[in-house]
Amino acid sequence: MQYEACVEVRLREGIADPQGSTIENATPKLGFQGVSNVRVGKSIRFTLESDNEETANAIVQELCDRFLTNPVIEDASITIQGVE
Amino acid sequence: MQYEACVEVRLREGIADPQGSTIENATPKLGFQGVSNVRVGKSIRFTLESDNEETANAIVQELCDRFLTNPVIEDASITIQGVE
Numbered sequence: 001m002q003y004e005a006c007v008e009v010r011l012r013e014g015i016a017d018p019q020g021s022t023i024e025n026a027t028p029k030l031g032f033q034g035v036s037n038v039r040v041g042k043s044i045r046f047t048l049e050s051d052n053e054e055t056a057n058a059i060v061q062e063l064c065d066r067f068l069t070n071p072v073i074e075d076a077s078i079t080i081q082g083v084e
Numbered sequence: 085m086q087y088e089a090c091v092e093v094r095l096r097e098g099i100a101d102p103q104g105s106t107i108e109n110a111t112p113k114l115g116f117q118g119v120s121n122v123r124v125g126k127s128i129r130f131t132l133e134s135d136n137e138e139t140a141n142a143i144v145q146e147l148c149d150r151f152l153t154n155p156v157i158e159d160a161s162i163t164i165q166g167v168e
Contacts, residue, residue: 049118
């Protein structure tokens with residue numbers, strides 16, 4: 001069966017995020033007030049062939065641990081959805 | 085009221101995604117089978133101060149249109165959640 005996986009990779013709390021800071025500093029100059037705590041992460045989407053949802057989840061988790069994230073500074077959240 | 089906004093910026097269908105291709109080509113060599121259609125986007129999260137959810141949505145939409153995305157090659161999906 002096929003699954004649509006979405007992995008959101010975010011910098012951990014406390015890790016400096018220069019890209020986010022740049023956006024945050026730019027917003028008031030562009031006329032937007034009240035924007036704070038900007039954090040920029042990655043979203044990785046892909047299709048996965050697997051027997052069942054449990055296996056699919058385990059594969060995506062291993063992909064994250066092994067090379068989609070840097071566990072020292074990054075956190076990942078995984079979403080999986082079956083496709084007909 | 086405060087809102088947590090999440091903007092997922094994705095490359096449009098048909099736009100080349102070298103980062104995604106690199107991941108896709110690497111997976112079989114690392115022992116993962118059945119991974120395809122890898123697309124890498126950005127996820128931007130921030131806190132927004134706004135009177136109500138409708139206004140918050142409109143502000144985030146304008147932020148996207150004006151400088152979070154490049155509408156020629158990118159698409160954005162917005163999620164907003166109220167915070168106590």
